[in-house]
Structures are given as C-alpha cells and as structure tokens.
Amino acid sequence: MNVGIIGAGHIAEKAATTLGAMDDMHCLAIGSRTLEKAQAFAQRFSIPRAYGSYEELFADPDVELVYIATPHSCHFAQARDAILAGKPCLVEKSFMLNATEAAAILALAREKGVFVAEAMWPRYMPVREIGRELIASGVIGESRMVSASIAYNVSEKERVLTPELGGGALLDLGVYVLNFVRMYFDSPIEKINTTCIKAPSGVDATEDITLVLADGTLCSLQASAWCQGGNEAVIAGTTGYLVFDDLIHPTRISVCRKRHIVERVVELPPQITGFEYQFRACRDAIVAGVLEAPQMPHSEILYVMHLMDRLRAEWGLAI
Ligand SMILES: NC(=O)c1ccc[n+]([C@@H]2O[C@H](COP(=O)([O-])OP(=O)(O)OC[C@H]3O[C@@H](n4cnc5c(N)ncnc54)[C@H](OP(=O)(O)O)[C@@H]3O)[C@@H](O)[C@H]2O)c1
Numbered sequence: 001m002n003v004g005i006i007g008a009g010h011i012a013e014k015a016a017t018t019l020g021a022m023d024d025m026h027c028l029a030i031g032s033r034t035l036e037k038a039q040a041f042a043q044r045f046s047i048p049r050a051y052g053s054y055e056e057l058f059a060d061p062d063v064e065l066v067y068i069a070t071p072h073s074c075h076f077a078q079a080r081d082a083i084l085a086g087k088p089c090l091v092e093k094s095f096m097l098n099a100t101e102a103a104a105i106l107a108l109a110r111e112k113g114v115f116v117a118e119a120m121w122p123r124y125m126p127v128r129e130i131g132r133e134l135i136a137s138g139v140i141g142e143s144r145m146v147s148a149s150i151a152y153n154v155s156e157k158e159r160v161l162t163p164e165l166g167g168g169a170l171l172d173l174g175v176y177v178l179n180f181v182r183m184y185f186d187s188p189i190e191k192i193n194t195t196c197i198k199a200p201s202g203v204d205a206t207e208d209i210t211l212v213l214a215d216g217t218l219c220s221l222q223a224s225a226w227c228q229g230g231n232e233a234v235i236a237g238t239t240g241y242l243v244f245d246d247l248i249h250p251t252r253i254s255v256c257r258k259r260h261i262v263e264r265v266v267e268l269p270p271q272i273t274g275f276e277y278q279f280r281a282c283r284d285a286i287v288a289g290v291l292e293a294p295q296m297p298h299s300e301i302l303y304v305m306h307l308m309d310r311l312r313a314e315w316g317l318a319i
Contacts, residue, residue: 001283002028004063004087006054006078007070008041011092015067016045018275025279031057054078058085065282067119068092071159072166076101079116083108088115090282094171098319099305106298115286117278117293120179124277124295127250127268128183131235131242134266135184139255140237143185147236148177148247149222151206151229160225161201163318168203169196170308174223177209178304180233180247187215189307196315199226204315249274 003019005012008030019027027047032038035052042050051057058066058081066082068075068091075091082089083105095118096102109116122128135143150173159165160172189211196207206224213219222229233247240257244250255264271277281293292298309319 004029004057006031008032012069018273102305124281141239145236146219148233151224169225177221187213
C-alpha cells in the first residue's frame with residue numbers, strides 16, 4: 001500500500017523511517033507547503049514523489065492512504081479535503097481540536113464511504129491485547145487503581161505553545177493517558193476531578209486528571225508539556241500490579257506481586273518504531289472495505305474528544 005505523508009515535520013520523519021523499513025507498505029509521496037522542503041525530505045527518506053502543496057498529494061491517484069502529520073488546528077481542513085478527494089486518512093493525534101470537529105469529520109467520512117482513523121499508536125500495538133489478557137487472567141486480582149503520567153519538555157515548540165495551533169499538554173500528551181485508561185478498562189467514567197497549570201501563552205502546560213470509573217477503579221493521571229518524565233504506567237489490583245515501562249512506547253510489562261518484587265516480565269515483540277502497527281491496521285481495514293479501525297473505533301475517538309472538551313472547559317480554556 002502506498003502512503004502519502006503531509007507536513008514534513010518532526011513526526012513525519014519517524015513515519016517515513018518506519019515505512020522505509022516495512023516490506024508490505026511504502027511511502028510514495030511527501031506533501032509540504034513548500035516544494036523545496038518536500039524535495040529535501042523526499043531525498044532524505046528516498047521517497048519517490050515530492051509535492052509543494054497538500055492538494056497535489058491528495059490528487060495523486062496512486063496514494064492509497066494519507067497520513068496527516070501537521071499541528072492539531074490543521075487536521076480538520078486537511079482531513080476534510082483528503083476525504084473529499086476520496087483518500088483514506090490516518091490523522092495524527094489529537095484527531096481534531098474538539099468533539100464538534102471530530103463528529104463532522106467522522107460523519108463526512110461515513111457519508112463519502114472513506115476510511116479515517118486516529119494515529120493513537122499504542123492502541124494498535126500488541127501491548128494492548130497482552131495487557132488486557134494479563135488483567136483478565138486475574139494475575140493481579142481485581143483492578144482497582146491506575147496511575148499514569150506522561151511528560152515531555154516540548155515547551156519550546158511553536159505548535160505546543162500557540163493556542164491557535166491547538167497547543168497545550170492535553171491535545172499533545174494528555175490524550176495518551178486518557179487512551180491508556182480506555183485501552184484497558186471498558187467501564188465508563190463516572191466522575192472527574194482535575195486541575196491544570198497554564199503557560200504564559202494561555203495553553204495548558206501541566207495537568208492532573210482523576211477519573212473514577214463506574215466499576216470503582218480510580219485513575220490518577222498527569223500530563224505535562226513543560227517537564228521531562230519517565231512515562232511509566234501502573235495498574236494495581238487486589239493481589240499485585242502491572243508496570244508498563246512506557247505508556248506510549250512500551251517494551252515490557254512487569255507483573256509484580258509484592259512491593260518491588262517482579263514475578264514475571266512479559267517482553268513485547270521487537271518493533272521498527274512501533275508506528276508500523278497503526279499503518280498495517282489501516283491497510284487491513286481498507287483492504288477489508290471497512291471505514292474504521294477496530295483498534296480505534298470512531299466511537300472511541302469521539303468519546304475521548306468529548307472528554308478533552310470537558311477537561312478544557314473545567315480549566316477555563318476555549319474548546
Ligand atoms: N505519535 C507520536 O508519537 C507523535 C509525536 C509528536 C507529535 N505527534 C503529532 O503529530 C502532529 C505533528 O506534530 P510534529 O511534532 O511533527 O509537528 P512539527 O514538527 O511542528 O511539524 C508539523 C508540520 O506541519 C506542517 N504545517 C502545516 N501547517 C502548519 C502551521 N500552520 N504551522 C506549523 N506547521 C504547519 C509543517 O510542514 P510543511 O512545512 O512541510 O508543510 C510542519 O513541519 C501533531 O498532531 C502531534 O500531536 C505525534
């Protein structure tokens with residue numbers, strides 16, 4: 001399957017590296033706002049076609065999947081244009097700026113019969129099934145508590161600092177801790193307590209989110225775009241706990257029964273970068289003729305977008 005990437009920025013490089021190492025998928029084209037940038041990117045990653053606009057890439061009949069790798073504020077218009085051109089899309093997280101935009105894109109994709117998914121990459125990795133099986137096996141008893149935090153100091157990045165580009169920690173990083181809970185727990189969220197510290201530009205810099213699920217699980221979550229953290233996640237049960245060494249890019253899950261005594265370590269399969277799973281999931285869904293990826297159904301995309309709207313409303317931020 002031929003992939004076209006739009007936005008020759010940071011994450012596009014990782015996607016191009018991943019696709020370059022895959023046997024079954026291929027990066028055919030890069031689209032940038034300037035032709036020079038597209039050509040330089042294409043040369044670096046041996047991509048056959050370079051376009052000086054996103055529209056030209058959408059018009060390429062050989063592109064079978066568009067990967068949207070631009071700031072959050074751009075996702076809506078670009079996904080809309082790609083869908084109207086009939087191109088299946090994988091949109092970087094956060095899917096859109098808010099639930100209103102997300103609902104409109106999902107409705108348009110349904111109406112036009114075009115596949116669309118969110119690149120919430122841990123959802124597509126083997127870790128999800130392995131983690132769920134461990135929980136279901138009873139190895140930690142009954143799950144009662146989750147603690148997960150993610151922190152990267154990306155406070156110098158323009159798209160993170162700028163409210164108009166959909167900046168802030170929640171859309172960039174908080175979306176991962178919310179998805180972590182939703183990946184391992186089917187119980188709906190009953191109660192939310194939250195607070196955030198804002199950056200001088202007005203975006204949310206660091207946040208604390210406590211969720212209480214209907215089954216009584218308490219989830220204590222933090223996200224920050226203003227400091228560096230270890231990104232570990234723990235699911236604690238009545239008789240033990242699971243430690244995910246990294247909640248977005250896990251390499252192992254440790255099963256612990258007593259404090260710091262590791263009973264078993266489940267190593268996750270070797271990866272290229274971890275992005276290959278989301279690309280393959282899109283390909284499989286498109287080949288099967290379905291409009292959404294089972295790993296990240298549209299209902300889940302929308303649920304998390306609504307949740308993030310609610311959090312930003314609590315913090316007094318524009319939605
Ligand atoms: N999955 C992950 O691990 C991961 C990690 C980081 C970021 N992301 C997500 O990936 C997306 C892009 O993040 P990034 O860190 O790659 O961003 P970035 O390095 O700032 O690059 C974004 C690219 O988008 C294009 N763009 C289009 N309109 C723009 C505008 N108005 N301002 C700035 N750039 C514009 C630019 O490419 P051209 O100039 O070539 O058009 C730019 O290079 C976001 O949704 C982010 O949340 C995902």
